[in-house]
Amino acid sequence: MTYDYDILFLGGGLNYAGAVTAAKAGLRTALVEKKMEHLGGTCLHNGCIPSKMYLQAAETVRASKKSHFSGSIRLDLAKLDEEKESMLSMATGAITRQCSDVELIKGEGVLIAPYTVRVDTRTVTAEKIVIGTGSHPFIPEGIVYDGDAVISSDEVLGMQELPEKIAVYGSGAIGLEMAAFFAAAGVETELIWRHDTLLKKAHPMISNQLKKQFEKLGVTLLPEHSIKTAQKREQGVHIVFEDGKEHSVPKLLVATGRRSNTDVIQTNEIEIGKRGIETDVHFETTLADHYAVGDCNGKIQLAHAARAEVLYVVRRILGKKPDTVMMDSVVKFIHTLPCSYAYVGKTRSQLQDEGIHYHESSVPLNGLPYPHIHDADLGMMAVYSDEENFIVGAELFAPQAEELIAIVAMAIAGEMDADLAKRTILAHPTFSESLEKCFLHL
């Protein structure tokens, strides 16, 4: 059989990185994207980049409230949105230029048969197909999403003005980040979630400190509240909880997870599981030569994981024998203000669940001058080593913890033991010196 292309990428999120690599290596490459202006995907247009831009702006508002500043500043969301749009259009342009050797096909693609994709009225074939169609917000039954009063993160990142009050439902990555954003920006914020603690699987001290941080930000915490129904009424969103109690808020942001986009598969040979398109460790689906990467395979919903997966697939197709993507080595984080939570390798709860003997070295940040300057007195760091003294994981709660944890991520990837790590002398005054202290006491 002759194919139109050597490789076809279905979905233009992080898949674009794979397409650029494949084309550079000389493969006849096509990329199908339903919204070409959305090239770069959720991460660029309504995920990582805009959310971190908004958090950064809100952090400035939060920090300006310290007593040594006078006057008050207000976040102009319309201006921020304008700035965001111009940055995104620049970034999308840069990605489009990188794709100069890739045939970009605009339209909604459907895998109608092995090796065959239909895009609107056109049918194209390829010897290898990489599906990267992402995910969409999950709205629990009973909640009526309308994109105005009952919203998802997509609407937040296009808001033209801050609401007076908002309730955030869900205490995962989006719920916590968005609650931190609104509260820091001065919006009366409620965080509603169905469990009793925040970050149930995090180090108990971090989970406790995070709760205190939200209280300090002025967020009203409503744990153990499951929403049965929520719907826009004249006076706002009318919420009924499972226990029958009623509540009303002007806006409700639903952040209860994202589901893989799997409708694209219209051929029985590819299995779809509970979390997404089933794949093996090589991200190959149950149909040979067909791969699924990023959010749509339901493994880890993170941009850097999606990128690592697609690059692995392409390098393998090019015969380069890349190292398997180690899911534990992927840094995970939740950006709250002022401290973020980041972890890599095994967490304390994972080590305990798996019955692994471990040593923990933890350092609280309170009482230290540098964290105090950054309002990070609630912060803490914990590093874990195994019985053979190898560093196996870390959980950090500190400003920009997602940056700081790179040190531990590299130590784990490089299979560094605690004795080697102890040789490191990190700068003073920084947050990394507290990490140095963790290494010293391992």
Ligand SMILES: Cc1cc2nc3c(=O)[nH]c(=O)nc-3n(C[C@H](O)[C@H](O)[C@H](O)COP(=O)(O)OP(=O)(O)OC[C@H]3O[C@@H](n4cnc5c(N)ncnc54)[C@H](O)[C@@H]3O)c2cc1C
């Ligand atoms: C608010 C928010 C904040 C986030 N923050 C972070 C963060 O800080 N760090 C981080 O690592 N991750 C973050 N994420 C997650 C991150 O955005 C995703 O994990 C990442 O975008 C997944 O990439 P992907 O390529 O799998 O999917 P996507 O980026 O969603 O790309 C899928 C693409 O496929 C297209 N598509 C879908 N179906 C079809 C079809 N049938 N035909 C053609 N095209 C199609 C879509 O239009 C889209 O462009 C965040 C997500 C959200 C929502």
Ligand SMILES: NC(=O)c1ccc[n+]([C@@H]2O[C@H](COP(=O)([O-])OP(=O)(O)OC[C@H]3O[C@@H](n4cnc5c(N)ncnc54)[C@H](O)[C@@H]3O)[C@@H](O)[C@H]2O)c1
């Ligand atoms: N900083 C980051 O890296 C970052 C930021 C934002 C989003 N993301 C990615 O986006 C994905 C989606 O984020 P998210 O916060 O929507 O999902 P999540 O999986 O992180 O959290 C979902 C929350 O909703 C709750 N929940 C699930 N089903 C529910 C239901 N039926 N009723 C009530 N509560 C329910 C869960 O208990 C959990 O607290 C994450 O998996 C994450 O990987 C990452």
